[in-house]
Amino acid sequence: MFEAVELGQKVSKKTFEKELPELRTRLIRAQNAFQSYKGPLMVIFHGLDGAGKGELMNYIGGLMDLRDIEINTFWKETEAESKRPPFWKYWMSIPQRGHISFSFGAWYTGPMLSLVKNETDIPVFERQMKRAARFEETLANDGAIILKFWFHLSKKSAKGKLDVLKKKYGKGDIYDRAMWHREKYDAIVNAAERGIRITDSASSRWHLVEADDKWHRTKKVLEILTGTMEAALKKEEAGVSAQPPGNINSAPPVLSRIDLSNSLDKGEYKKSLAKHQERLNTLAWEVYNQGKSVIAMFEGWDAGGKGGAIRRLVQGMDIRLVSVHSVAAPTREEIAHHYLWRFWRDIPREGFISIYDRSWYGRVLVERVEGFASPQEWGRSYEEINDFEEQLTESGIILLKFWMHISPEEQLKRFKQREELPWKQYKITEEDYRNREKWELYEDAANEMIARTSTGFSPWTLVAGDDKRYARIKVMETFCEKLEGSL
Amino acid sequence: MFEAVELGQKVSKKTFEKELPELRTRLIRAQNAFQSYKGPLMVIFHGLDGAGKGELMNYIGGLMDLRDIEINTFWKETEAESKRPPFWKYWMSIPQRGHISFSFGAWYTGPMLSLVKNETDIPVFERQMKRAARFEETLANDGAIILKFWFHLSKKSAKGKLDVLKKKYGKGDIYDRAMWHREKYDAIVNAAERGIRITDSASSRWHLVEADDKWHRTKKVLEILTGTMEAALKKEEAGVSAQPPGNINSAPPVLSRIDLSNSLDKGEYKKSLAKHQERLNTLAWEVYNQGKSVIAMFEGWDAGGKGGAIRRLVQGMDIRLVSVHSVAAPTREEIAHHYLWRFWRDIPREGFISIYDRSWYGRVLVERVEGFASPQEWGRSYEEINDFEEQLTESGIILLKFWMHISPEEQLKRFKQREELPWKQYKITEEDYRNREKWELYEDAANEMIARTSTGFSPWTLVAGDDKRYARIKVMETFCEKLEGSL
Numbered sequence A, B: 001m002f003e004a005v006e007l008g009q010k011v012s013k014k015t016f017e018k019e020l021p022e023l024r025t026r027l028i029r030a031q032n033a034f035q036s037y038k039g040p041l042m043v044i045f046h047g048l049d050g051a052g053k054g055e056l057m058n059y060i061g062g063l064m065d066l067r068d069i070e071i072n073t074f075w076k077e078t079e080a081e082s083k084r085p086p087f088w089k090y091w092m093s094i095p096q097r098g099h100i101s102f103s104f105g106a107w108y109t110g111p112m113l114s115l116v117k118n119e120t121d122i123p124v125f126e127r128q129m130k131r132a133a134r135f136e137e138t139l140a141n142d143g144a145i146i147l148k149f150w151f152h153l154s155k156k157s158a159k160g161k162l163d164v165l166k167k168k169y170g171k172g173d174i175y176d177r178a179m180w181h182r183e184k185y186d187a188i189v190n191a192a193e194r195g196i197r198i199t200d201s202a203s204s205r206w207h208l209v210e211a212d213d214k215w216h217r218t219k220k221v222l223e224i225l226t227g228t229m230e231a232a233l234k235k236e237e238a239g240v241s242a243q244p245p246g247n248i249n250s251a252p253p254v255l256s257r258i259d260l261s262n263s264l265d266k267g268e269y270k271k272s273l274a275k276h277q278e279r280l281n282t283l284a285w286e287v288y289n290q291g292k293s294v295i296a297m298f299e300g301w302d303a304g305g306k307g308g309a310i311r312r313l314v315q316g317m318d319i320r321l322v323s324v325h326s327v328a329a330p331t332r333e334e335i336a337h338h339y340l341w342r343f344w345r346d347i348p349r350e351g352f353i354s355i356y357d358r359s360w361y362g363r364v365l366v367e368r369v370e371g372f373a374s375p376q377e378w379g380r381s382y383e384e385i386n387d388f389e390e391q392l393t394e395s396g397i398i399l400l401k402f403w404m405h406i407s408p409e410e411q412l413k414r415f416k417q418r419e420e421l422p423w424k425q426y427k428i429t430e431e432d433y434r435n436r437e438k439w440e441l442y443e444d445a446a447n448e449m450i451a452r453t454s455t456g457f458s459p460w461t462l463v464a465g466d467d468k469r470y471a472r473i474k475v476m477e478t479f480c481e482k483l484e485g486s487l
Helices: A013-034 A053-063 A088-092 A106-116 A122-141 A155-169 A173-183 A185-199 A214-237 A266-290 A306-315 A341-345 A360-364 A375-379 A381-394 A408-418 A430-436 A439-453 A468-486 B013-034 B053-063 B088-092 B106-116 B122-141 B155-169 B173-183 B185-199 B214-237 B266-290 B306-315 B341-345 B360-364 B375-379 B381-394 B408-420 B430-436 B439-453 B468-486
Strands: A041-047 A069-072 A100-104 A145-152 A204-210 A294-300 A322-326 A353-357 A398-405 A460-464 B041-047 B069-072 B100-104 B145-152 B204-210 B294-300 B322-326 B353-357 B398-405 B460-464
Touching: A013 A053, A013 A214, A041 A053, A041 A106, A041 A214, A053 A069, A053 A100, A053 A214, A053 B306, A069 B322, A088 A341, A106 A122, A106 A185, A122 A145, A122 A185, A122 A204, A122 A381, A145 A185, A145 A214, A155 A173, A173 A185, A185 A204, A204 A214, A266 A306, A266 A468, A294 A306, A306 A322, A306 A353, A306 A398, A306 A468, A306 B053, A322 B069, A360 A375, A360 A381, A360 A439, A375 A381, A381 A398, A381 A439, A398 A439, A398 A468, A408 A430, A439 A460, A460 A468, B013 B053, B013 B214, B041 B053, B041 B106, B041 B214, B053 B069, B053 B100, B053 B214, B088 B341, B106 B122, B106 B185, B122 B145, B122 B185, B122 B204, B122 B381, B145 B185, B145 B214, B155 B173, B173 B185, B185 B204, B204 B214, B266 B306, B266 B468, B294 B306, B306 B322, B306 B353, B306 B398, B306 B468, B360 B375, B360 B381, B360 B439, B375 B381, B381 B398, B381 B439, B398 B439, B398 B468, B408 B430, B439 B460, B460 B468
Parallel strands: A041 A100, A041 A145, A069 A100, A145 A204, A294 A353, A294 A398, A322 A353, A398 A460, B041 B100, B041 B145, B069 B100, B145 B204, B294 B353, B294 B398, B322 B353, B398 B460
Antiparallel strands: none
């Protein structure tokens, strides 16, 4: 693959400088217009040491408006990063819509180095590259432009760069590192070729750049960078939307099979509640002492008993070990990112239990039913959510998902009750009654959601909720068992 | 002070339960109404071990709506926290307007423990308490309600609690800790009394609660908590605004004394630029290797040369070590906090250089002149900013502040030039011309700002900017000298 760019291409400084004013004007104009683009532009620089990536970045930085540009090096991993799933830091590096980031290496660096050092084998490497490809596809679907550069040096010119380095810095850390790159040249190029093949796609292109000559590589990158922004803006203006239709299948009616006649009498309930709350107290401290993270997430019908179940769960634990998140409408900053971004951002720190009252599933429930997301958007969310949850559980987070189910009749009864209790009145509004009319649409959405996102690593727990006592104990029991199995 | 609450007050469970429904309804109603209050409510629990703070928190949590409530324990310091000024974590714990937080100990814990252990002396402790008081005053001025509880146990009842602990947990960590509290009883109570005296103020009250009896302390806290919210809401509704007028003094005309005739010829400039950029490159890597943080901040007239100076500065360094922040209008989340909150949040991590194009001084410049902040608001900001900068520099951050000064004539010349350069046209708008008409108002504001915030720990560098070459070299020189002196 790389032979194609071993052409000895050169551009003289004079030629470059003649073309610069026009190129610069185009670049700045594109950058300005890009501020209102529907997605971010993420530029990734990758390639052999000595290929001049740092120098190039400084040069481009000198031409562009530096405000709203972010540069990510991922040099030293912080504690906050090392304690979360590996992709957390990449999610956090995503610029908001209309902004531009330049990243060095990013999600390719670790896997490639491990392969070169023989710490992983090819199947593992390919799995990692596929995850990278899915990550990029997720962002591209959401409007991001991902522009990837591989700076290639032929074997001969890599050796030449090494001599230059020795002259400049003498033998030392920098030289040693470059020397290692030189010695592993074949292995690095092999890994790169393999990685690039898997992660090159129409929505996220690799560009191979012959990096030997300074003005050639600079011109090439500036042209591609500018051209990419111009093309994207033009396409957006023309209103091109070549998205395939979402895959809307009819889902099996999981919900209708839940036995809502389950119940528990008051005496049994009280005994069981006390027993479980004691278990919970011990388990929560165990979570803290072991430095684990727990996410328990509740979805379900309005008045389905989410709040009551959460309250009983929390009361069993030291409240200082728990935080309850209520998922509300996204803020402006959140809207300026992929819908999963805010949930990535809020991945809890170790030792604590996070409880979510509604969650990222809003995408395939309320956003689907109310039309806030297009069929294409929510249609691809199932896979995105599965991937997100897989990464959470792989990193050791204990994840629980509860669907609190009730019948429409029970819901109506509870609405009426709420209107009578002085400290619950505020919970009931006109909107709750309007939502009842969409019961079937929500039921379809929930059925499909459960069918598509109940995975081996993160199954749904469907809770029969018509009897509140039964439902609360069921939640506590499931919670305790899951934690006992994972600690 | 504490004798006043050694009264042996008790409430029977029966009495408490009789009063609970009404209290709970009031509490929930207040919490709901509070969502649209102009500031956050910060509740702080402090007191001897064994006073039942954790148990009380769990009980209150069980009554309230847990969503939008944050609980801060500050138990283990994270890496992110330990690498920033001590108050960073407290700024980050401030809830947004209309939200409620409960904190355990917070900014009192460390200083009090150090005093009890004789690690600090009383003058140091008093300085720490004064900083705490200023912090609380800053927040209270911005609308926050700070409600502080000290849970008091008499010497006798502290001993009683110890016996209960021994019975419950046996001898172990918990017992040892409580035993230590018991042994240091007098020292703790002394430190508390001293701290409370300094930090009790009309805008941020301490409440001493006799903690011996469970239902007494629960009732007391619920009543104060509810009453505080109710009173604040009522006051807000009545439109009471008892703020004192801002302190607007005429400031010395610092700016008019800047010699704008300074200049540098082209040859000298080129030589000096190359020399300084080499120095900068070495210094930036030195910053990275020593794990220091640098903040360089630019204020000044429109077209005063901020952008050009920043560009030359950045070009001298490896751009991967630098980030440029352009301070724009605050986001919704930022508006929901004190104006300094977003700058606290963005304190850079160690090893990197942050450059600010405009800054927290917007409060006393554009917000003052355009009337976005009231005279009371910007009037008290000078002290708040000085305190902020003092904390930055105390924690080892290298802080530089540049005022880029030009004459009105030079400004007009530059506006005209910009309109002619294709890659600069976007920088110039109608608004720029409108702002020129307010030149004198901005000059007054800048004069006062410089007079009030040029401190020993963080002086302003006033840069004569009519000659761009002179100004750029002046900035680089100052930057290099400051870094060389601090590394």
